[in-house]
Amino acid sequence: MALGTWIVIPVYNEATMIGRVVRELRTVFPNVVCVDDGSSDGSMEAIRRATPHALRHLVNRGQGAALQTGTAYALRHGAKWIAHFDADGQHRIEDLVRMVEAVASGSCDIALGNRFGGDTSDIPAGRRLLLRCAVAFHRMVSGIELHDVHNGLRVLSRAAAERIEITADRMAHASEIVDLIAQSGLRVEQVPVTIRYTEYSKAKGQSWTAGFRIMFHYLVGRVLG
Amino acid sequence: MTAFQIILLSSLGAIALTIVALMLRGAVGRIAGALWLLVLFAGMVFAIKPNLTTTIANALGINRGTDLLLYLLVLAVLYGFLLIYLKLRRVRRELTLLVREIAIREASRTTDDHARAQDDADREASS
Numbered sequence: 001m002a003l004g005t006w007i008v009i010p011v012y013n014e015a016t017m018i019g020r021v022v023r024e025l026r027t028v029f030p031n032v033v034c035v036d037d038g039s040s041d042g043s044m045e046a047i048r049r050a051t052p053h054a055l056r057h058l059v060n061r062g063q064g065a066a067l068q069t070g071t072a073y074a075l076r077h078g079a080k081w082i083a084h085f086d087a088d089g090q091h092r093i094e095d096l097v098r099m100v101e102a103v104a105s106g107s108c109d110i111a112l113g114n115r116f117g118g119d120t121s122d123i124p125a126g127r128r129l130l131l132r133c134a135v136a137f138h139r140m141v142s143g144i145e146l147h148d149v150h151n152g153l154r155v156l157s158r159a160a161a162e163r164i165e166i167t168a169d170r171m172a173h174a175s176e177i178v179d180l181i182a183q184s185g186l187r188v189e190q191v192p193v194t195i196r197y198t199e200y201s202k203a204k205g206q207s208w209t210a211g212f213r214i215m216f217h218y219l220v221g222r223v224l225g
Numbered sequence: 226m227t228a229f230q231i232i233l234l235s236s237l238g239a240i241a242l243t244i245v246a247l248m249l250r251g252a253v254g255r256i257a258g259a260l261w262l263l264v265l266f267a268g269m270v271f272a273i274k275p276n277l278t279t280t281i282a283n284a285l286g287i288n289r290g291t292d293l294l295l296y297l298l299v300l301a302v303l304y305g306f307l308l309i310y311l312k313l314r315r316v317r318r319e320l321t322l323l324v325r326e327i328a329i330r331e332a333s334r335t336t337d338d339h340a341r342a343q344d345d346a347d348r349e350a351s352s
Contacts, residue, residue, distance in 0.1 A: 056332075066324065069324075069329065072329060224311070
């Protein structure tokens, strides 16, 4: 299972953190694909030292684009399961393992991390409200009931990854994926996960204004296709 | 004829000639070129007979000819922006696909090199 799983990490200016995150992951999952999205801080060198699967976007194209690049690469290398993982160390490997197991068991095609599934005391109040708003928004426009739509931790079966092509280059990809799941009829399981809110990962998180920008990009994408 | 009418007519005429030249070279399509020439021709007519715009405006329920031109200009600019925006989206999408393909090929090349070097080293070690 560990060999068939490919972890895709979009990286943008994470030089201080990415090496440690990748090395820790590779003790469990040897195949880690990092996509450096045109960083300017030496992330690429850190990635090259940590994994043989180091990809680089020549110009910055956004997190959604980087995820799709890494996913396409993993598919070409025969991945059976594909995981999306964040570069800032906010996800826990034990959560990822449980999600891969859920998809590998065949009970679902996609496993989405759900930070509201268990103990939520660590989640900052502002963050919780923002994410709750995103969930309510999605229930309204897509009619799909998910607890945590903007969680970067996902596991897709090969078949699911082949069917879901992210075209929202920037942050609206998480919303786009929700829609694609709703349309495709793929089976989703929401697995409780714990997000490590460190000063570093909080600084890397999205603000309220970014939330509105994401909503705008998402709506434009939906209207114009 | 006023000085400004002469400036306007010669400018419109110069643009029309440019478009004809571009059409002859095939740089501008026949339909697009014809539309451009039609607009320029209308501009020339209005430059010679400015009161004609007011006559048309009145028929449409607008008081002044200049107002009619202003409204048409606003519509044209908005439509132009929309077309440019859609074009930009397409170009961005194509750029992403290009950047993605280069990233994947570059990485595949280096990992293949790695694998080959590894194979060579293994072979040397075993021989």
